[in-house]
Amino acid sequence: MIRIIIAGALMISGLFVLGIATIGIFRFSTMLNRIHVAAKCDTLGALLVLSGLIVLSGFNVFSLKLLLVIAFLWMCNPVASHLVARAEVRTNPNLESICDFVDMTEGGELNHDADN
Amino acid sequence: MNEEIKAIWRSFYDWVVGNGPRPENEVIPDEPPPDLPFTRKPKDKFSRFHEATLKERYNQWMEIHGLHMFSALYSGISVLTCIVIVSLLLATVAELPPFGDERNPANNEVIRRYVERGGKETGAQNIVAGLILDYRAFDTFGESAVLFTAAVSVLMLLGASRRNNADDEQAMKGNDSGKNFMQRGPPSVRLHTFRRDDAILRGVASLSMPVIMMMGCVVVINGHLSPGGGFSGGAILSTALILCANAYGFERVHSFFNERTFITTSSTALMIYALSKGYSFFTGANDIHSVIPKGTIGNILSGGLILPLNICVGLIVAGTLYGFYALFSEGEI
Numbered sequence: 001m002i003r004i005i006i007a008g009a010l011m012i013s014g015l016f017v018l019g020i021a022t023i024g025i026f027r028f029s030t031m032l033n034r035i036h037v038a039a040k041c042d043t044l045g046a047l048l049v050l051s052g053l054i055v056l057s058g059f060n061v062f063s064l065k066l067l068l069v070i071a072f073l074w075m076c077n078p079v080a081s082h083l084v085a086r087a088e089v090r091t092n093p094n095l096e097s098i099c100d101f102v103d104m105t106e107g108g109e110l111n112h113d114a115d116n
Numbered sequence: 117m118n119e120e121i122k123a124i125w126r127s128f129y130d131w132v133v134g135n136g137p138r139p140e141n142e143v144i145p146d147e148p149p150p151d152l153p154f155t156r157k158p159k160d161k162f163s164r165f166h167e168a169t170l171k172e173r174y175n176q177w178m179e180i181h182g183l184h185m186f187s188a189l190y191s192g193i194s195v196l197t198c199i200v201i202v203s204l205l206l207a208t209v210a211e212l213p214p215f216g217d218e219r220n221p222a223n224n225e226v227i228r229r230y231v232e233r234g235g236k237e238t239g240a241q242n243i244v245a246g247l248i249l250d251y252r253a254f255d256t257f258g259e260s261a262v263l264f265t266a267a268v269s270v271l272m273l274l275g276a277s278r279r280n281n282a283d284d285e286q287a288m289k290g291n292d293s294g295k296n297f298m299q300r301g302p303p304s305v306r307l308h309t310f311r312r313d314d315a316i317l318r319g320v321a322s323l324s325m326p327v328i329m330m331m332g333c334v335v336v337i338n339g340h341l342s343p344g345g346g347f348s349g350g351a352i353l354s355t356a357l358i359l360c361a362n363a364y365g366f367e368r369v370h371s372f373f374n375e376r377t378f379i380t381t382s383s384t385a386l387m388i389y390a391l392s393k394g395y396s397f398f399t400g401a402n403d404i405h406s407v408i409p410k411g412t413i414g415n416i417l418s419g420g421l422i423l424p425l426n427i428c429v430g431l432i433v434a435g436t437l438y439g440f441y442a443l444f445s446e447g448e449i
Contacts, residue, residue, distance in 0.1 A: 023132055026132050026133065027131075027132055027134065029134060072324075075320055075323065075324065076320065076324070079316055079317055079320045082314075082316055082317075083314070083317060086314070
C-alpha cells in the first residue's frame with residue numbers, strides 16, 4: 001500500500017513537471033527558451049515517472065531495465081538539446097537582436113561571415 | 117457557470133499563446149472583398165448585346181459566368197464522387213467477415229502450416245524470421261535488391277555531380293576549357309557547414325557507440341531466435357555509423373568504411389544471398405535432399421540458411437542507410 005502511494009506520488013509529480021513543461025514550450029517565444037524547457041521536461045519528468053514505475057515493480061529485472069532507460073535518457077537528452085541549441089546559435093543570423101549572449105569560443109568562431 | 121469556465125479557459129489560452137488579455141467588444145474591421153483574379157469586368161461591346169451573333173454571345177457569357185459555372189460544377193462533382201466512394205467503402209466494410217472469427221478466409225491451411233510445422237521445417241525459433249527468410253525468401257531478396265539499387269543510383273547521381281565539380285575546379289585552374297564551366301554553372305556553395313568538433317557529443321558518442329554497435333550485431337545474429345533480424349539490426353548498425361560520423365567527422369568513418377567497401381560488401385552480400393537461396397530453391401523445387409543442416413531449435417547455429425541471410429541483409433541495410441546519410445549531407449560516402 002505504501003509502495004503504491006509512493007509510486008503514485010512520484011508519477012503524479014512527474015506528470016506535473018511534464019505538463020508544466022508542455023505549457024512552457026507554447027508560452028516561450030524564442031527557440032533557445034523553448035529548448036531549455038523541453039530539456040527539463042524530458043530529464044526530470046521522465047526520471048520521476050520511471051522511478052515511480054521502479055518503486056511499483058520492486059527490485060527485479062524489469063526495474064533494472066528501467067534504470068538503464070533512465071541512464072540512457074540522462075546521457076542522450078542533454079546532448080541532443082545541446083546540439084539543437086548549438087545549431088540554432090550557429091545558423092541564426094538575428095541572434096543578437098533576440099537575446100544577449102557572449103561569444104566564449106576562441107577567436108569568435110560564431111562570426112557568421114567567416115567560413116565556419 | 118458555463119460562460120465563466122469559457123472565459124477562464126480563453127484567458128488561460130491567451131496567456132499561453134502570449135496574446136495578453138483580449139479587449140471587450142472587440143470589433144474586427146470588415147475587409148473589402150479582394151479582386152477576383154480570373155473574372156473580367158463587362159466591356160463596351162456588351163452594350164450592343166443585341167447586335168452580336170450567337171457565338172459572340174456565347175463567348176461573352178462564358179467570359180463572365182464560365183469560372184463560376186466551372187467552380188460550381190467542380191465542387192458538385194467532387195462532393196458526389198466523395199459520397200459515392202465513401203458509401204461503396206462502407207458497404208464493403210459491412211460485408212467483411214467479423215474480426216477474429218475462426219472461419220475467416222485468412223485462417224486457412226497456410227497459417228496452420230506455418231504455426232505447426234514452421235519450427236521443424238525452417239529450424240527457426242522466431243516464426244517471422246522463418247517466414248520471411250525461408251518460406252518467402254525470394255520476396256526478401258527483392259527488397260534487399262531494391263535497397264541496393266536505390267543506394268547505387270543515388271551514389272551515381274550525387275557522385276556524378278561531385279565529379280563534375282572536381283572537373284570544373286580543374287578547368288578553372290587550367291583555364292583552358294572555361295566554356296565547360298559556363299555550361300554546368302558554378303559548383304554549389306554551402307552556407308553553414310557543421311563543424312564536427314563538439315566535445316560533449318564526442319564524450320557521449322564514445323560511451324554509447326560501442327553499445328549501439330553491439331546491440332545491432334546481437335539483433336542481427338539473434339534474428340532467428342528473437343524479434344529482430346537483418347533489417348532492424350542493420351538500421352541500428354547504421355545509426356552507430358551516423359553517430360560516429362557526426363561526432364568525429366566523416367574522415368574517421370572513411371578509415372574503415374568508404375565507397376569501395378560499401379560496394380564490395382553490398383554486392384558480395386547480395387551474391388551470397390542469391391546463390392544460397394538459389395540452391396535451396398533448386399533443391400526444394402526438384403525434391404533433392406539439401407545438405408544444409410537445420411540444427412536444433414534455440415541454438416545460435418540453427419535455422420539453416422537464416423543466420424547467414426540475416427547477416428547479408430543487415431550488411432546491406434547498414435551500408436545503404438549510412439550511405440544515404442553521407443551522400444546527402446556531404447556528397448560522398
